[in-house]
Amino acid sequence: MRKLLVILLALFPVLTARAEGVRKEAGKATLEPLQKRDSVLVGDQLRYGIELKDVAENTPLALPQFELEKDAPLEILGEWQLDSTRVSKKKETPARYDIKASVVLTAFDGGTYELPDIPILFDGDTLIFSAAEPLEVTEPAVDMESFQLNDIKGQVKFPYTFKEVFPWVAGALALIGLIYYLIVLIRKRRKEAIEKEKAEPAHIKALRKLDKYRGEKFWKPEHQKTFYSGVTDALREYIAARYGVGALEMTTAEIFGDLRKTDVPADLYEELKALFERADFVKFAKYTATDEDNKQVLPLAVRFVTTTYQQEIEEDVL
Helix, strand or coil: CCCCCEECHHHHHHHHHHCCCCEEEEEECEEEECCCCCCEECCCEEEEEEEEEEEECCCCEECCCCCCCCCCCEEEEEEEEEEEEECCCCCCCCCEEEEEEEEEEEECCCEEECCCCEEEEECCEEEEEECCCCEEEECCCCCCCCCCCCCCCCCCCCCCCHHHHHHHHHHHHHHHHHHHHHHHHHHHHHHHHHHHHHHCCHHHHHHHHHHCCCCHHHHCHHHHHHHHHHHHHHHHHHHHHHHCCCCCCCCHHHHHHHHCCCCCCHHHHHHHHHHHHHHHHHHHCCCCCCHHHHHHHHHHHHHHHHHHHHHHHHHHHC
């Protein structure tokens, strides 16, 4: 209804005065509940309006402006609503339409109400649409004698569906799989590190451990026990691997009692024995070694390892 002329509601009184004396009964107004029920209850909304059939395009049309009393039991919600449907063929000129116009009514008190007539200005005539019958509005029936207040019902809990549970189950399984993979990976890396360390030559392993104790920071009195314990432990492991002596469980006297029977050079033997005895004093007698003594510890330990390793190579060549 692009070209259908709809006249503003404010002009309706003027246009009605011009068409005075030309009033026609146009039929019954339409009344349709928006809520589909058998009866109309308090607070229900109804669409009240008119229907015009086969209206030519550009036909003048004006609608009234309803004004109800302030305390009227009926109330109009909103303005007029127009709806048009083209009923002519597209090439037909002028086009023709079926038109519906309505307002929304509601009532907040039960009772029987007479609905007002709907006068419209249509193509120079005033058409009067009247209600088919009074409006019956009923109130919900409540038996106060048998009425009983009940607590508010709790939230309805429906069983979980597979679609809802599946993401959580899949996520949990994925997390368990990831944790298992990490555990296996860590154990594998640790095993490889242990095997690599076992496969490492004794002199390389000893020199690598001795290298951790480089620096004068280990010479401080509070660090000397850690310093001497670390150096002598590395040498004990090397002696056990190089000479087959159970140095890890032996005392200093027992170790050097067995080393005396080996090919360790005499001067190197005496220096190493002095180092182990000094380490025993530091570890068990709270002895504090001098910086001069500490300075000689690592060079002596490294020299003992490299010298005895060179002897082993010479023995293998011979």
